[in-house]
Amino acid sequence: MKVLLIGVGGVGEAIAVIAQNRPWLEKMVLADYNLERAREVCQKLGAPEKFPAEWIDARDESQIVALARKHAVDLILNAVEPRYNMPIFNAAYQAGCTYLDMAMSLSSPHPTRPYQECGVKLGDAQFEQAEAWERKGLLALVGMGADPGLSDVFARYAEKHLFDAIDEIGIRDGGNLAVRGYAFAPTFSIWTTIEECLNPPILWEAGRGWTTTEPFSEPEVFDFPEGIGPVECVNVEHEEVVLIPRWIRCGRVTFKYGLGETFINVLKTLHLLGLDSTVPVNVKGVQVAPRDVVAACLPDPAHLGDRMTGKTCVVTWVKGTKDGRPRQVFLYQVADNEACMARYGLQAVAWQTAVNPVIAMDLLQAGVWRGAGVLGPEAFDPDPFIAKMAEYEVPYGIKEMA
Template sequence: MNILVIGAGGVGASMASIAESRSFFTTFTLADVALDSAERAIAALDDPGRFRAVQLDARSEDNIVALIREVDADIVVNACDPRLNEPIFRACFSAGVHYVDMAMNLSRPHPTDPYHQVGDILGKEQLAAHDAWIDKGLLALVGMGVEPGLSDVFARYASDHLFDSIDEIGVRDGANLAIEGYDFAPTFSIWTTIEECLNPPLVWEKSRGIFTTNCFSEPELFHFPEGIGPIECVNVEHEEVLLMPREIECNRVTFKYGLGTDFINW
């Protein structure tokens, strides 16, 4: 298997580090618009023999297709922020290779009444392409990060093995937000964080379907384990609210972040 990972930030570089000890692939190409970022990630490996760093402007679908063919990729892992999903997703379909991303295509809020009417949902174009990918014999795993992704796997496992029935699935994300030496330190892409927090949050209910609410609505104090403790969590737009009801029988799905007042007021 030949793997092409697009994006040499924290996620892409970590993939290369983890893959170094795995034997299931033949080549691993790490591509980034900043070649030095990809080169640093490869240089940090103990045994970089199967790895290669290349420069790629992933805004161009043609550039992506050309690189897929050059490295004879079997699968492309999109480790970029979701602004680049569309050209990478389309390029994989055009080139006939499998695809994985960490988060789904960006939403477009309703143009005139975003807090009362649903616009174009996260991943709309990707979900609409489902049958076309099947017809072509290709697999696209979208929203396969930690959340969305691992959170969805946990929910499905709980549904299949732990509970007879489920009323509500509540995804809660919280952490110790104080990082020594930093007045403000986001734990991942700050652009993505701001973008999803400014969009109208989504809630799904069996009786209503998908609907939007006000930003940072329905605050609740959630007690996180492992010494993290109580953190106030608020509604934020996220893919789980769209994905979980597709496969799990329940009455309500919500996603809430423990952002902290420093972030909300920043």
Template structure:
């Protein structure tokens, strides 16, 4: 299998490391806007099957040119969600299979952002399904850990563990810290601010999808493995779009274990207009 990875950050490097241990990978191109970063990712695996390239993930034609040159069997999107649609469309046009770990961005309802949905996560991608089907190519969307494995776990629970599911709540919490930094998200700072301050999406049987105010339904959950109690709140996330389509449950929502200090920081960022 020939693969093209767009993005040489933490996720892209992890993909390269894992792929280097898979014999079915015949070649893999790691591409990034910063060529030096892509070259560093390739140097880490020290494998002749891997090569580096430069690309601007915001530019459709730049992406198409790289895809034609690399001629991969699959393109793996490992950049933040702002670049989902250019990469997705480039693959569609060039007839290449596609995988991502986050879906196309939402847009809040113009009049009732904290109660009604506008454009949901992934809507722009699902709207293109007809063309992908006609072209005979595949897009595996929202297939990381969360969303991705979390959706698989939900379906497994429905199929094999329970006769009825009253609610499915995905809880993400940790006690990670970065020494010397009071505020240090464990992934893209832009994505952290964007998804945590967007109106959270919730799904309920009989009502469908709706939104709430940010940081709603506060609860303290005692996480296992020594993490302990963390304050969790509703956050916009792809599972709430994906799970209700394939799993029968009365309610689906997603909560981050942000903690009181992190929530206060995000609220301050919003109050100062730094999230725009």
């Protein structure tokens, strides 16, 4: 398989590192707006012919198409912020390539009832083109990171093997990661974090469909496994709530994130000051988006691994019945930063996100996963993915709850 990887930040680098010695990978083009960053990763990998570095502007569909054709790639893997999804998605269609991303096209709130009704949902712009992709025989596999991604595979696995009927699926994301030397240092893209945390969270219920609520609402304490312990989680906008009901029969779907009081207060302050805005303002004759300034002022998550301690965990919590009896189970994956740094030289959040699209590409190349249209992870048989996790050294657990 020849891959055009667009975005060589922390997750992009992790994808290349994890995939580098896999026999199914013939070439992975490292394309980034920051060419020096792409060259840095190319040098680390030590195989410039297999991992050539290229400059790219992810806003430019024609340039993406040209680069895909230059390297005769089979798949375009989107590893940049989701504001660039549609140019990359459209370019993959034009170039006749399989498309894969880890976060879906952006939402926009309802103009008058943002905390009750959906406006444009996550992924709407992509799903609107599903028939065209299907007619062309092309696949766009969307939301294939950790969450969304592995969390959705877990949900499909639970439906297939663990339940006769499902009442509720709740995705929970939490951990105890800390970054030495910084009072505030997100371990993932702050641009994306602001986007998903300050937008109206989305919920899904059978009979009602998709609705919205207030940011950071419905706090609950979830006891995460493997020593992480209790973490307060709150409603956050996320793709699983859009994806899971499309393929899995259930009564309710939610997503809650363990952000912590400090993180929530920082996000609220950014919003209060207008620093979450993506609309450029004039600063001494220069047009700059406030959110881009915030991102530029914070440390790059790709280079925080040696300062990080702790673990991060993705949970798919399923409630329903099996053999006529109530059942609650959660399936989970924990990434320990110390272990990730020792094994791969990658920080935990980047590794946990990146390993899932790599496994998906392996299954696609082998023809084990196949399809056409715009599909989420739930559209595929979960068993081959779960089986591959051991090969890629991805531990996971299944825990019964009282």
